[in-house]
Amino acid sequence: MRANLRNVTGAIRAKRANVVGEMPHWEQLRDLGAALKDDTLADLPDRLLQLERSVQARGGQVHWARDAREARDLVALIAEQHAVTELIKVKSITSDEIELNLALEERGIHAVETDLAELIVQLSKDSPSHILVPAIHRNRAEIQELFNTELPGEGQLSDDPAALAGAARRYLRQKFLTTKMAVSGVNFAVAETGTVCVVESEGNGRMCVTLPEVLVSIMGIEKVLEKVEDLSVFMELLPRSSTAERMNPYNSFWTGVTPGDGPQEFHLILLDNGRTNVLADEFGRQTLRCIRCSACLNVCPVYERAGGHAYGSVYPGPIGAILTPQLLGMYDKNANTLPGASSLCGACYDVCPVKINIPQVLIYLRSEANVQKGLTAEALAMKGMKFVMAEGWRFEGALKLARVGQGPLVRGDAITSLPGLLGGWTQSRDLQPLPKEGFREWWKRRGQEPAAASGEADTSSESKERV
Amino acid sequence: MHIDLFLTCVNDALFPQTGQATVRLLERLGHTVGFNPRQTCCGQMHLNTGYRDDALDLARKFVGDFRDAEVVVMPSGSCAAMVRELYPQAAQWAGDEALLREMEALAPRVFELSEFLVNRLGVTDVGAYYPHRVTYHPTCHAMRGLRVGDAPLRLLRQVRGMTLLELAGAEECCGFGGTFAVKNPDVSAAMLTDKTRHILDTGAEACTAGDNSCLLHIGGGLSRLRSGTRTVHLAEILASTEQEVYA
Ligand code: SF4
Numbered sequence: 010m011r012a013n014l015r016n017v018t019g020a021i022r023a024k025r026a027n028v029v030g031e032m033p034h035w036e037q038l039r040d041l042g043a044a045l046k047d048d049t050l051a052d053l054p055d056r057l058l059q060l061e062r063s064v065q066a067r068g069g070q071v072h073w074a075r076d077a078r079e080a081r082d083l084v085a086l087i088a089e090q091h092a093v094t095e096l097i098k099v100k101s102i103t104s105d106e107i108e109l110n111l112a113l114e115e116r117g118i119h120a121v122e123t124d125l126a127e128l129i130v131q132l133s134k135d136s137p138s139h140i141l142v143p144a145i146h147r148n149r150a151e152i153q154e155l156f157n158t159e160l161p162g163e164g165q166l167s168d169d170p171a172a173l174a175g176a177a178r179r180y181l182r183q184k185f186l187t188t189k190m191a192v193s194g195v196n197f198a199v200a201e202t203g204t205v206c207v208v209e210s211e212g213n214g215r216m217c218v219t220l221p222e223v224l225v226s227i228m229g230i231e232k233v234l235e236k237v238e239d240l241s242v243f244m245e246l247l248p249r250s251s252t253a254e255r256m257n258p259y260n261s262f263w264t265g266v267t268p269g270d271g272p273q274e275f276h277l278i279l280l281d282n283g284r285t286n287v288l289a290d291e292f293g294r295q296t297l298r299c300i301r302c303s304a305c306l307n308v309c310p311v312y313e314r315a316g317g318h319a320y321g322s323v324y325p326g327p328i329g330a331i332l333t334p335q336l337l338g339m340y341d342k343n344a345n346t347l348p349g350a351s352s353l354c355g356a357c358y359d360v361c362p363v364k365i366n367i368p369q370v371l372i373y374l375r376s377e378a379n380v381q382k383g384l385t386a387e388a389l390a391m392k393g394m395k396f397v398m399a400e401g402w403r404f405e406g407a408l409k410l411a412r413v414g415q416g417p418l419v420r421g422d423a424i425t426s427l428p429g430l431l432g433g434w435t436q437s438r439d440l441q442p443l444p445k446e447g448f449r450e451w452w453k454r455r456g457q458e459p460a461a462a463s464g465e466a467d468t469s470s471e472s473k474e475r476v
Numbered sequence: 477m478h479i480d481l482f483l484t485c486v487n488d489a490l491f492p493q494t495g496q497a498t499v500r501l502l503e504r505l506g507h508t509v510g511f512n513p514r515q516t517c518c519g520q521m522h523l524n525t526g527y528r529d530d531a532l533d534l535a536r537k538f539v540g541d542f543r544d545a546e547v548v549v550m551p552s553g554s555c556a557a558m559v560r561e562l563y564p565q566a567a568q569w570a571g572d573e574a575l576l577r578e579m580e581a582l583a584p585r586v587f588e589l590s591e592f593l594v595n596r597l598g599v600t601d602v603g604a605y606y607p608h609r610v611t612y613h614p615t616c617h618a619m620r621g622l623r624v625g626d627a628p629l630r631l632l633r634q635v636r637g638m639t640l641l642e643l644a645g646a647e648e649c650c651g652f653g654g655t656f657a658v659k660n661p662d663v664s665a666a667m668l669t670d671k672t673r674h675i676l677d678t679g680a681e682a683c684t685a686g687d688n689s690c691l692l693h694i695g696g697g698l699s700r701l702r703s704g705t706r707t708v709h710l711a712e713i714l715a716s717t718e719q720e721v722y723a
Contacts, residue, residue, distance in 0.1 A: 292569065310649050314666040350660060352653025352667070353524060355620035369565060375526025376569075391522055395530040398485065398516040399537065405513075408489055423699055433661035437668065438696030441490060448483055448492035452511050 014316055017145050018307040024253035025304060025360070032249070042246045043364040045239050046231075046298035049200075053288060056200045056233045057279060063203030067265020069275040074227075077107035080280050084109060084192060084225055087276055088118050091223055093190045099207060099214040100124035101194025102301060103227050103280060105137065106323045106336075109192070120192065121184050123213040125177050132159040138318050138325060141251060141303040146316060149173070181213060191217040191272070195228035196300070197243060198277070201236050204264045205277065208247060208257040215259045224263075224272035230279050231288075231297035243300060246362035250302035283336035292373055296331050298363040303328075305357035305367060311350055322347060327357035331370045334378070345378040405449055412443045478508045480545035482538075482559075482586075484552045484688075485517035491688045497715035498551045498589060501602060504715075505593075515541050520558040523566055525655045532570055535563050539578050547596070548586045551711045553618025553687045556588035561621055588618060589711055590686055594627035600634050605718045607637035610708075611680040613671070613694065615687040616649050628686055628710055635713060641678040645670065652693035668697045675705060682708045 029035050049056050061071040074080035088096060096113075098104065098120050110120045110131070122131040126144040130137050133155050139145045144152075153168040156176055160166075163176045193214065197206045205226055207214045218224055234240065248257045266275050287293055306312050306326035318325075322333040322344065330351060334344040348371045357367040379388060397407045418424045423439035426432075434440060479502055483495045499509050519534030538559060542548050550556050560583045567576040593599050612632060618624045632640050651657065651667025671694060675683045683698075685691050688709050695707035 310651070310667050311660075311663050314663050348526075349656075350663075352616075352649050352651055352656045352664065354616040354649030354653070356616075356647075356649070359620055369562075372524055372526070372562070373569060375524070376528040377526075379526040387525070388527065391525065391527045391530055395519075395522060395527075395533060398519075398534055401512075401514040401516055404485070404488070404516045411489075425700075431658055433658040433664075434696070436661045437665035437700060438657075438693065439699040440696055441692070441699070443489060444492055446492060448488050448495040449513060451492055451496060452513075 013145055013148065014313055017142055018313055021141075021253055021307045025250065025307070028249045028253050028255055032245070038242060038245060039362055039364050042242050042300075042362055043295075043298055045234065045242060046363055047295075049233060049235050050231065050288060050294060050297055053230065053233070056235060057230055059200040060198055060203060060233050060277075061279075063200060064205075064265060064275075064277050065203075067203050069203065069265040069277055072276060072278045074278050074280045074282070076282050077280075080107045080227060080278055080282070081109055081112040083276075083278055084227070085113060085116050085118065087223065087225055088113070088190060089116075091190060093118065093223075095119045095121065095184075095188055096190040096192055097121050097123050097184050097188045097217050097221065098127075098191065099193040099209065099217045100127045101192070101227065102137075102323065103194045103229055104192060106229075106282065107227070107280065109227075121181075121188070123181050123184065123217055124209070125174065125211060125213075128177060128181070129155065132156075136318070138316055139303065139306060141306075146318070181216075185213075185216040185220050189221055190223040190225070191221040193218055193224065193226045195226050195232050195277075196247070197240060198228055198233050199235070199237050199240065200233050202264055204237065204262050206240065206260065206262045208244075208260045210252060210254075210258050212259050215261050218261050218263060219271050221272055223274045223276075225276045225278065227278045227280055230281055230284050231299075247300055247302050250300075250304040250360065250362040283338070286338070287332075287335045290335070293331075293335050293370060295365050296328075296335055296370060298365055299328055299332065300363060301328075302362055304360040304362065308356040308360050309351075310354060310356070311352065315350070327351065327367045327371075328365075331365075331367055331374060334374055339374070339377045339381050345374075345381060348372075348374040348378060405447070408443065408447055408449075412445075415442055418442075478510060478546050480510050480512060480542060480548045482515055482518075482542065482548050482550040482555070483511070484550055484555045486689050486692065487551060488516075490692065491709065494551050494688055494709040494711050497709070497712040498549070501711060501715040502549070504717075505597070505599065505602060512541050518555045518558045520555060520562075521654050523558070523562060524653075528566060528569060532566055532572070532575075535559075535566060535579070536575065538563075539575070539582060542582065542586075543578070545582075545585060547592070548582075549589055549592045550587070551589045551686065551709060552689070553588045553615050553622055553624065554689060556586060556591075557617040557621030559583065559586045588622055588624060588686060590618075590628040590631055591622060591624045593714075594630055600630045602631065602634070602714050604635045604714045604716055605637050606635050606713045606716045606721065608681045609639045609641055609679065610682050610684050610713065611641040611643045611675055611678040612646070612710075613643060613650065613675070613683055613685045613690065614646055615685050615690045618686050619647065624686070631710070631714060632684070636718075638713070641680045643678055643683075644674045646674075650690050650694050652690050654689070657693060665697075668693060672697045672701060672703070676701075676703055680705060682706050684708050684710050684713055686710045 072083050113120050122128045129144040149168050248254045312326040322329045324332050330347040337344040339345050353368045355368045397403050419442045427435045487494045519531035523531035563579045650671040651664040657664040691707040
């Protein structure tokens with residue numbers, strides 16, 4: 010799995026660097042993207058009301074969902090009104106967030122994923138592990154076996170990717186042509202016109218938003234943009250950051266309903282599910298700029314090694330580590346550990362097309378989480394350390410003590426095993442012992458003796474020992 | 477120029493030779509160096525681990541200790557990034573306007589060693605001599621936090637007698653991340669393994685960087701592998717001359 014991840018994320022990473030490199034104004038574009046999002050977020054209630062009016066004016070219907078349950082119920086209700094027992098879906102992480110498929114299944118409605126990778130994930134009763142490449146953790150042989158058992162009427166398939174893709178395509182085409190209702194996510198929605206947009210690579214989304222009679226699109230409330238022109242900025246930023254393409258192969262836009270063309274009933278569900286809380290936090294708010302491009306996942310060294318499922322959150326990787334705990338609230342025991350899973354290397358911030366300062370938000374959230382956790386052993390250790398560090402002389406004294414105390418731990422010229430909280434360090438690393446003379450002592454000694462020469466002679470011998 | 481040295485707690489405790497090298501180097505370049513013995517730690521570990529109030533106490537102490545300095549130089553990219561980038565942010569989070577103003581006034585006078593030499597003093601040839609094969613690891617906070625760019629490399633390229641070897645995957649984090657290395661030891665170790673493998677592939681005798689906390693991590697990994705390749709802080713290479721090799 011780790012090898013799959015490294016190959017795929019590595020390839021996307023290199024390609025992304027290329028297509029970004031050919032844009033001379035990439036930095037300005039990022040700034041513009043961030044500013045447009047910030048402006049919209051600042052007036053979010055107004056923008057959403059405007060969006061509602063625009064969609065209604067063009068014959069669409071708008072629903073507001075406070076949380077996941079309300080959103081699920083809305084979809085189920087619409088399906089029931091049309092007596093639908095099977096619907097098709099475009100890959101949508103928002104619908105994963107509200108656990109839509111499971112909820113529909115419980116009410117006797119089967120949702121068929123039409124994105125190839127999502128289909129694989131669904132058939133294998135798994136959950137996606139990457140925003141963009143949800144089945145990144147599956148290999149070809151596994152997929153062959155899966156299709157042979159799950160896709161009836163295809164006979165025995167070889168592990169040839171083209172044959173596998175062909176089987177999936179035939180299966181899906183049948184669904185596109187016979188299913189009455191579709192559910193999609195939303196990449197952007199324009200308040201000014203009520204235009205909704207889905208961008209994708211395979212064309213299955215285009216089928217879903219054009220062929221069925223009834224279309225339900227679910228969007229997090231942060232996906233709204235003010236004007237149509239704003240789209241032009243994000244249509245540059247998103248594909249380059251996401252699939253490392255200059256443009257997505259399929260960009261579908263629709264506005265309300267058009268008699269005789271496309272779905273004749275269009276529902277837009279505006280999902281809050283914790284977003285207004287994020288919005289209320291002045292610093293954390295930048296998280297809502299996210300356009301789900303997944304660039305941050307592809308550069309993250311932690312994600313590369315741990316994989317998407319390791320986060321235990323719908324949104325994996327760096328963005329998940331800041332978005333999930335904010336959506337769920339910092340008291341959630343699983344979510345509030347997520348911000349800790351980062352070395353704060355900052356690679357995610359550098360690639361983020363809307364300049365979310367993920368490392369700083371992580372640091373910010375770690376403090377919020379610690380406040381919730383109260384006085385832990387770690388908190389006490391930190392307090393103790395701060396007490397020592399509050400005065401130079403205390404620190405000096407502590408170092409002297411430690412020099413004596415480390416004695417039993419030193420083996421040869423290294424410490425190879427540490428007790429307690431610090432044991433994680435020596436699992437795979439040595440620690441060098443404290444030196445015989447600290448800098449302070451050297452500095453003092455140097456100051457007492459005439460000129461610098463004495464100090465030079467003394468320490469060069471000590472330093473040379475290390476060569 | 478009179479330069480105030482902020483040594484950083486890691487160097488104070490574990491790497492006195494880096495502090496000594498920094499002092500010698502700056503003096504050799506004709507400056508006077510001061511060391512305020514009240515100094516301790518910038519509070520980076522506290523802030524990054526999520527103890528904002530504790531970190532702010534240490535930040536206030538730093539501002540108090542160095543308020544009057546002409547310039548403050550530190551042989552650590554992550555501590556310089558902490559002071560310059562994160563102090564103001566943390567003050568904002570705490571809503572402490574007065575502190576924020578003080579920090580913003582101090583920040584432009586705070587430098588990591590290599591950026592101080594190259595960007596502020598305008599020197600790249602510091603007259604160093606270091607007859608070894610060396611590879612350079614750009615640390616995350618210096619590279620992405622401070623944007624020191626190629627300042628360290630420009631200094632290293634001028635070192636006489638030294639062979640500078642290119643490191644594959646140089647810009648990838650070594651997996652240290654402060655308490656991350658202790659709290660997520662497996663992922664951290666996986667990142668470290670890649671880093672040490674790339675270092676050993678260069679055939680270098682030593683790996684250098686501008687931050688001893690990362691080098692502590694990388695050096696700990698190299699030591700566990702019994703590789704014989706060591707780590708050495710940039711300052712120690714730059715301080716070395718034909719008369720005396722410091723590291
Ligand atoms: S946080 Fe930034 S880089 Fe990550 S998915 Fe969102 S927009 Fe993309």
